[in-house]
Amino acid sequence: xxxxxxxxxxxxxxxxxxxxxxxxxxxxxxxxxxxxxxxxxxxxxxxxxxxxxxxxxxxxxxxxxxxxxxxxxxxxxxxxxxxxxxxxxxxxxxxxxxxxxxxxxxxxxxxxxxxxxxxxxxxxxxxxxxxxxxxxxxxxxxxxxxxxxxxxxxxxxxxxxxxxxxxxxxxxxxxxxxxxxxxxxxxxxxxxxxxxxxxxxxxxxxxxxxxxxxxxxxxxxxxxxxxxxxxxxxxxxxxxxxxxxxxxxxxxxxxxxxxxxxxxxxxxxxxxxxxxxxxxxxxxxxxxxxxxxxxxxxxxxxxxxxxxxxxxxxxxxxxxxxxxxxxxxxxxxxxxxxxxxxxxxxxxxxxxxxxxxxxxxxx
Amino acid sequence: xxxxxxxxxxxxxxxxxxxxxxxxxxxxxxxxxxxxxxxxxxxxxxxxxxxxxxxxxxxxxxxxxxxxxxxxxxxxxxxxxxxxxxxxxxxxxxxxxxxxxxxxxxxxxxxxxxxxxxxxxxxxxxxxxxxxxxxxxxxxxxxxxxxxxxxxxxxxxxxxxxxxxxxxxxxxxxxxxxxxxxxxxxxxxxxxxxxxxxxxxxxxxxxxxxxxxxxxxxxxxxxxxxxxxxxxxxxxxxxxxxxxxxxxxxxxxxxxxxxxxxxxxxxxxxxxxxxxxxxxxxxxxxxxxxxxxxxxxxxxxxxxxxxxxxxxxxxxxxxxxxxxxxxxxxxxxxxxxxxxxxxxxxxxxxxxxxxxxxxxxxx
Numbered sequence: 129x130x131x132x133x134x135x136x137x138x139x140x141x142x143x144x145x146x147x148x149x150x151x152x153x154x155x156x157x158x159x160x161x162x163x164x165x166x167x168x169x170x171x172x173x174x175x176x177x178x179x180x181x182x183x184x185x186x187x188x189x190x191x192x193x194x195x196x197x198x199x200x201x202x203x204x205x206x207x208x209x210x211x212x213x214x215x216x217x218x219x220x221x222x223x224x225x226x227x228x229x230x231x232x233x234x235x236x237x238x239x240x241x242x243x244x245x246x247x248x249x250x251x252x253x254x255x256x257x258x259x260x261x262x263x264x265x266x267x268x269x270x271x272x273x274x275x276x277x278x279x280x281x282x283x284x285x286x287x288x289x290x291x292x293x294x295x296x297x298x299x300x301x302x303x304x305x306x307x308x309x310x311x312x313x314x315x316x317x318x319x320x321x322x323x324x325x326x327x328x329x330x331x332x333x334x335x336x337x338x339x340x341x342x343x344x345x346x347x348x349x350x351x352x353x354x355x356x357x358x359x360x361x362x363x364x365x366x367x368x369x370x371x372x373x374x375x376x377x378x379x380x381x382x383x384x385x386x387x388x389x390x391x392x393x394x395x396x397x398x399x400x401x402x403x404x405x406x407x408x409x410x411x412x413x414x415x416x417x418x419x420x421x422x423x424x425x426x427x428x429x430x431x432x433x434x435x436x437x438x439x440x441x442x443x444x445x446x447x448x449x450x451x452x453x454x455x456x457x458x459x460x461x462x463x464x465x466x467x468x469x470x471x472x473x474x475x476x477x478x479x480x481x482x483x484x485x486x487x488x489x490x491x
Numbered sequence: 492x493x494x495x496x497x498x499x500x501x502x503x504x505x506x507x508x509x510x511x512x513x514x515x516x517x518x519x520x521x522x523x524x525x526x527x528x529x530x531x532x533x534x535x536x537x538x539x540x541x542x543x544x545x546x547x548x549x550x551x552x553x554x555x556x557x558x559x560x561x562x563x564x565x566x567x568x569x570x571x572x573x574x575x576x577x578x579x580x581x582x583x584x585x586x587x588x589x590x591x592x593x594x595x596x597x598x599x600x601x602x603x604x605x606x607x608x609x610x611x612x613x614x615x616x617x618x619x620x621x622x623x624x625x626x627x628x629x630x631x632x633x634x635x636x637x638x639x640x641x642x643x644x645x646x647x648x649x650x651x652x653x654x655x656x657x658x659x660x661x662x663x664x665x666x667x668x669x670x671x672x673x674x675x676x677x678x679x680x681x682x683x684x685x686x687x688x689x690x691x692x693x694x695x696x697x698x699x700x701x702x703x704x705x706x707x708x709x710x711x712x713x714x715x716x717x718x719x720x721x722x723x724x725x726x727x728x729x730x731x732x733x734x735x736x737x738x739x740x741x742x743x744x745x746x747x748x749x750x751x752x753x754x755x756x757x758x759x760x761x762x763x764x765x766x767x768x769x770x771x772x773x774x775x776x777x778x779x780x781x782x783x784x785x786x787x788x789x790x791x792x793x794x795x796x797x798x799x800x801x802x803x804x805x806x807x808x809x810x811x812x813x814x815x816x817x818x819x820x821x822x823x824x825x826x827x828x829x830x831x832x833x834x835x836x837x838x839x840x841x842x843x844x845x846x847x848x849x850x851x852x853x854x
Contacts, residue, residue, distance in 0.1 A: 133520065133521065133526050133527075134526040134527075136526070136531055138527075138531065138533040138536070139533065140533070140727070141530060141531055141532055141534060141730055142533075143527075144528065144530060144531055146520070149519050149520050149528050150519075150520065152519055153516040153517075153519035153520065156512050156513075156515055156516035156519070157496065157509070157512050157513070157516065158496065163496050163497040163499070163813070163815065164496075164497075164501075164506075164815070165507065165512050167504060167507060167512075167688070167689045167735070168499055168504055168505060168507055169501065169504055170501040170502065170503070170504060170505075170816055171504060171690070173501070173816065203566060203567040203568055203571065204566040204567050204712070205566055205712070205726055205727050206726070206727075207710075207711065207712040207725075207726040207727075208566065208567075208712035208713065208726070210712075211710030211711070211712065211713075238710060238711065241707060241708050241710070242708065319727070321730075325530070326530045326729070326730065326731040326732075327534070327727045327728065327729055327730050327731065328566050328691040328692065328727075328728075328729030328730075328731070328732060329691065344604060345604050345605065345708055346604075347570075347571055347573075347574030347575070347601060347604070348570065348574070348600075348601065349567070349568070349570040349571035349573075349574065350571065350574075362570075363568055363569070363570040363571070364503070364504070364568050364569075364570075364682070364690045364691075365690065366689070366691030366729075367504055367684075367689065367690050367691075368689040368691070368731070368732075369689075369691060369731075372530070450526070452526065452527070453533055
């Protein structure tokens with residue numbers, strides 16, 4: 129079974145490290161001699177308490193999260209969090225959003241329910257992050273989506289906001305794929321179902337001085353101050369997702385690549401995987417990625433076939449070659465290869481081999 | 492391993508059927524030849540689509556949910572849903588809440604953020620559901636928690652509201668343990684982590700005429716009309732939890748007990764388990780359950796030791812006897828045995844045997 133699993137390029141939920149899946153299966157009926165599956169454990173028991181504590185500690189270490197940031201394991205996903213952030217941080221005031229694709233556009237729409245939202249910049253139908261942003265010095269925060277899953281646009285450097293306005297970053301689809309410069313961030317959040325674990329959990333990293341300003345209409349389950357004060361246990365957290373995430377964190381910590389280890393190894397491997405794939409696309413006469421090289425995503429690589437009539441046979445033959453879920457998002461069409469942390473270099477090599485082979489036969 | 496697993500009386504997350512756990516483990520690396528774990532599947536793919544469709548169909552069949560009710564698989568848990576219900580149904584108007592314990596009290600607090608909430612009746616420190624309710628004919632809905640997990644109070648019959656005001660029932664801790672009289676219900680909701688599956692999912696059953704009245708401040712991820720229109724796929728649903736729930740539904744459908752099968756078998760087994768345990772408590776000089784027999788919960792059985800100094804040794808010895816998680820909720824103290832669907836009769840028999848043995852030695 130080990131080497132027989134196909135390579136899964138799904139955008140999320142997405143491929144997970146095989147050793148993690150094996151451990152989850154092995155511990156399913158009896159976690160560490162407790163006589164229970166993690167799914168069956170009371171979240172208030174000492175067993176689950178140890179799981180949550182280890183997961184938070186490992187995540188903090190991996191991402192070098194400063195002591196003045198709280199890490200919250202929340203129920204739900206990115207779309208809900210797009211409302212929960214302004215419920216907690218907007219104070220009903222001004223929010224500036226930099227639109228770089230589909231997700232930041234959705235974030236702006238949700239924030240409008242609670243705040244005076246201004247689009248500070250908009251990528252529109254372009255393929256490069258706009259340079260000039262119309263920011264307001266009295267905004268409650270500035271929102272960026274630092275990796276647009278659908279559009280394949282990634283910020284490789286975070287802006288340094290001179291105004292002192294907190295930066296909120298939606299890191300859903302590249303969380304744990306690279307380091308984060310926390311000195312430039314007020315809050316970061318991400319759904320789990322890309323690099324972390326099962327869908328239904330969101331991780332929130334919030335600077336302590338931003339807590340305590342939720343609107344009265346914010347449900348208590350979604351109030352960051354309440355969740356933080358109760359160490360993500362105000363209500364029942366998504367226990368099984370936290371457990372899987374904890375195993376993924378351990379897997380990242382143990383990863384070795386290119387003479388590096390841990391998150392640095394993951395990041396270097398992601399850089400190499402992306403370079404290999406973009407290089408193959410750019411060298412081809414059949415495939416095309418239009419995103420400006422300055423902001424191409426290392427995680428999500430959308431590409432078009434110049435002859436769209438080949439789309440169906442491309443997908444059929446890819447699947448037969450053990451390359452799954454390459455169909456692009458319906459809003460942009462074409463193909464998309466999501467190459468998250470758990471996608472090995474061999475998966476990208478296999479994809480590149482297939483791209484060349486298919487082009488030779490059909491290009 | 493099969494017979495060696497201890498009996499887990501946790502209140503939720505809680506024990507799950509062992510055959511379900513075994514199947515989840517067996518399918519962890521490759522669901523039905525797909526080459527993927529369910530955790531790794533795109534929610535938009537045909538594989539997960541089939542899982543969701545089967546789960547909804549089986550649940551609708553098991554609970555005989557009428558065609559004019561929509562079933563929603565939502566992210567999150569009961570506490571969040573306590574806010575999401577009034578965001579969708581209150582229209583900013585009046586909400587009447589019947590308080591029968593800790594959970595309905597929490598529901599009232601959340602609803603107050605959005606509506607004019609009146610406590611129609613309050614069990615206070617008593618042990619019987621109040622008979623007289625001060626209901627308003629122009630309320631948007633009446634809220635009941637039909638099984639109070641902490642207090643062990645259950646409605647065995649739903650009221651017939653003559654006013655035509657919709658009844659909203661929080662069925663979190665007895666969902667799928669018995670039939671529901673849908674003719675008396677406008678909306679039912681329940682967190683999954685008792686009888687259904689992993690924490691982080693909430694099931695909502697909503698009558699179609701109640702859709703479409705959400706407040707403007709309702710996040711789109713939590714708007715029932717939006718979720719219903721997109722068949723629980725407006726955003727990424729908690730895919731793995733839905734998969735486990737689907738296996739639990741199949742397990743319930745296949746259950747045979749006392750000449751009955753399916754939900755009827757589960758319900759009869761629950762009746763027998765509860766009768767056995769309450770009978771043992773009532774016959775004892777050491778243990779005491781104070782809830783009025785008319786509203787004792789079949790799912791959650793709190794009890795006190797008349798000599799509280801024995802609490803610690805009771806718990807220690809119970810654990811040594813393979814009886815886990817019997818400690819009561821901190822707000823009421825004492826013990827609590829949660830005997831959900833997946834707790835076999837043998838588990839309750841073992842508990843009753845231990846109760847008698849412990850009393851004989853310490854009573």
